[in-house]
Amino acid sequence: MTSDNFEIFNFNESLQEGLDAMGFTKPTPIQKEAIPEILKGNDLIACAQTGTGKTAAFILPILHKIAEKGDNQFNTMIIAPTRELAIQIDQQIQGLAYFVGVSSIAIYGGGDGLAWEQQKKALEHGTEIVVATPGRLIALLAGGKIKLDTLEHLVLDEADRMLDMGFSDDILKIINYLPKSRQTVLFSATMPPKIRQFSKQIVSDPSEINIAISKTAKGVTQLVYMVHDPDKEKLLEQILTQKNYEAVIIFASTKDKVKSIFRTLKKKFDTEAFHSDLTQEERENIMSNFKNRSLKILIGTDIISRGIDVEGIELVINYDTPNDPEDYVHRVGRTARADKKGEAITFVNDKDLYKLHRIQNLIGLEISRMDLPDGINNAPTYKEGKPGKKKGPSGGGSFKKRDNKKKPNHSGRSNNKGEKPQNTTEKPQQSSNPDSSSKTKDAENAGKFKTRRNVTE
Incomplete structure (x- = not known):
C-alpha cells in the first residue's frame, strides 16, 4: 500500500470519523501491514514492540468488524501479561471505540473485592471486548462468568513477555475454553524460537509481519558512566541535582534494589518505588x-519498561546495565518520543562490560562515556573496542583501575576520545497516530508462513 492515511482501509464511517476527529491520519508501518491481514480474517503473527502503534493495529480492524456486524455480543478477548498493560490497552480501546458505540473492560487481579464484583457485573451486563491478564481470566472462565460461544477474535499482546513470566500453561488452558473457529492474532516484541514453537499451538496458517529493527530514537542522547556498585547511589544523587527534572525513570535489576534506591532518594527528591509488593490501587x-x-x-524494574506509555520523559537512568540488549532498547524507548529530546544514562560496573558491548552491537552505536564527578575517584576504566569486535573474554574490551576526578557535563563532554555523545539515526513516527512510535527487533528467520514481510521504519 502506498497511501499514507487511514482512508485506505475503508473503515466503518463512524470509526473513520472518530479517527479524523482525534487527528489520527498517518498509519505506522505495523498498522499498514497488520490491519489488512486482520480485516481479511487471517491469523497473524506480528513482531512489533511497544510504541510502534501495535495496539491500534489490532484494535482498529476489530472495531470495524464489530461496528459492521452491528450486534452487542461478546466478540474479542485480548490477553496481556501485566495489569498495567491491560489497563492501558483498555483505555486506548475506550478512546477509539467511543465513536462506534463499542464497550470494553479490563479484567485483572490485585484489586479488592469491590473491583472483582464490578468486573463480574460488567461481564454479566455485556461487553464486546475483554482485556485480561491470564490469572484473573482463568478464574472467570473456571467460574463460568464469560460466555464464549460468540467469540470471534483472540489477541495475545507481548507474547514473549508472557512466556518469560511463565504464563505459557495458563494461555494454553485458556485456549481450551475458546471456540476453535476464531481469528487469532499474536504480537511479540521479539521472535525467538520459543515463540515460534508456542505459536504453532494457537494459530492456524498465520500470516507474518516483522518490523525491523531495534534502534533507539534519534532524539536520545545516550551516555555511560563507568562506576563501581558502592558509588552508584552517590553518582545518581549528583546527576539528579544537576537539573530540575520534571520526569525521570530509574531502572534497577531487582525489586529489593528498587526499594533500596527509594530509601536513599526519598530524603531529597520527589520519588516513588514501583514494584510488585504494592497493591493495585497503590500502583x-x-x-x-x-x-x-x-x-x-519513578524507580522500578523492567515492569515499567514495556507497556507503559508516558509522554515527556526527560531522563532514563539504567542503575544496572540491562542483561538483555532488547531491554535496553525498551527502557531507552521511554524517552525522546514523538520527536522530542531525551537523555539515557547507563551505569556500568566492572562486571558488566560485556553487557554494554552486546547493547552497542544491537543498536550499532558506541555509546559515549562520561567522566565521573568530584568525590568519586576510583572507577573502572573502559578499554576502547568498537561494537562487534571481540577482544578477550569480555567480547570487546576490558576494565582497569584508574583515578577519575573530572566533573560530568551533560551538555556533551565525554571521555570518549573527546567526542560528543552520539545518537542513533532512526526517527520515531509522527505523533498523528493512535499509538506512539519506537523501533523493533527483526524476527528470527524460522518457520514457514503464508505471508512474509519485512518492514524497516
Whole structure:
C-alpha cells in the first residue's frame, strides 16, 4: 500500500470519523501491514514492540468488524501479561471505540473485592471486548462468568513477555475454553524460537509481519558512566541535582534494589518505588501521579519498561546495565518520543562490560562515556573496542583501575576520545497516530508462513 492515511482501509464511517476527529491520519508501518491481514480474517503473527502503534493495529480492524456486524455480543478477548498493560490497552480501546458505540473492560487481579464484583457485573451486563491478564481470566472462565460461544477474535499482546513470566500453561488452558473457529492474532516484541514453537499451538496458517529493527530514537542522547556498585547511589544523587527534572525513570535489576534506591532518594527528591509488593490501587495512584507530573521520579524494574506509555520523559537512568540488549532498547524507548529530546544514562560496573558491548552491537552505536564527578575517584576504566569486535573474554574490551576526578557535563563532554555523545539515526513516527512510535527487533528467520514481510521504519 502506498497511501499514507487511514482512508485506505475503508473503515466503518463512524470509526473513520472518530479517527479524523482525534487527528489520527498517518498509519505506522505495523498498522499498514497488520490491519489488512486482520480485516481479511487471517491469523497473524506480528513482531512489533511497544510504541510502534501495535495496539491500534489490532484494535482498529476489530472495531470495524464489530461496528459492521452491528450486534452487542461478546466478540474479542485480548490477553496481556501485566495489569498495567491491560489497563492501558483498555483505555486506548475506550478512546477509539467511543465513536462506534463499542464497550470494553479490563479484567485483572490485585484489586479488592469491590473491583472483582464490578468486573463480574460488567461481564454479566455485556461487553464486546475483554482485556485480561491470564490469572484473573482463568478464574472467570473456571467460574463460568464469560460466555464464549460468540467469540470471534483472540489477541495475545507481548507474547514473549508472557512466556518469560511463565504464563505459557495458563494461555494454553485458556485456549481450551475458546471456540476453535476464531481469528487469532499474536504480537511479540521479539521472535525467538520459543515463540515460534508456542505459536504453532494457537494459530492456524498465520500470516507474518516483522518490523525491523531495534534502534533507539534519534532524539536520545545516550551516555555511560563507568562506576563501581558502592558509588552508584552517590553518582545518581549528583546527576539528579544537576537539573530540575520534571520526569525521570530509574531502572534497577531487582525489586529489593528498587526499594533500596527509594530509601536513599526519598530524603531529597520527589520519588516513588514501583514494584510488585504494592497493591493495585497503590500502583495505579503512583502511575497516575507520574503521568500528571505531581510525581517527578519513578524507580522500578523492567515492569515499567514495556507497556507503559508516558509522554515527556526527560531522563532514563539504567542503575544496572540491562542483561538483555532488547531491554535496553525498551527502557531507552521511554524517552525522546514523538520527536522530542531525551537523555539515557547507563551505569556500568566492572562486571558488566560485556553487557554494554552486546547493547552497542544491537543498536550499532558506541555509546559515549562520561567522566565521573568530584568525590568519586576510583572507577573502572573502559578499554576502547568498537561494537562487534571481540577482544578477550569480555567480547570487546576490558576494565582497569584508574583515578577519575573530572566533573560530568551533560551538555556533551565525554571521555570518549573527546567526542560528543552520539545518537542513533532512526526517527520515531509522527505523533498523528493512535499509538506512539519506537523501533523493533527483526524476527528470527524460522518457520514457514503464508505471508512474509519485512518492514524497516
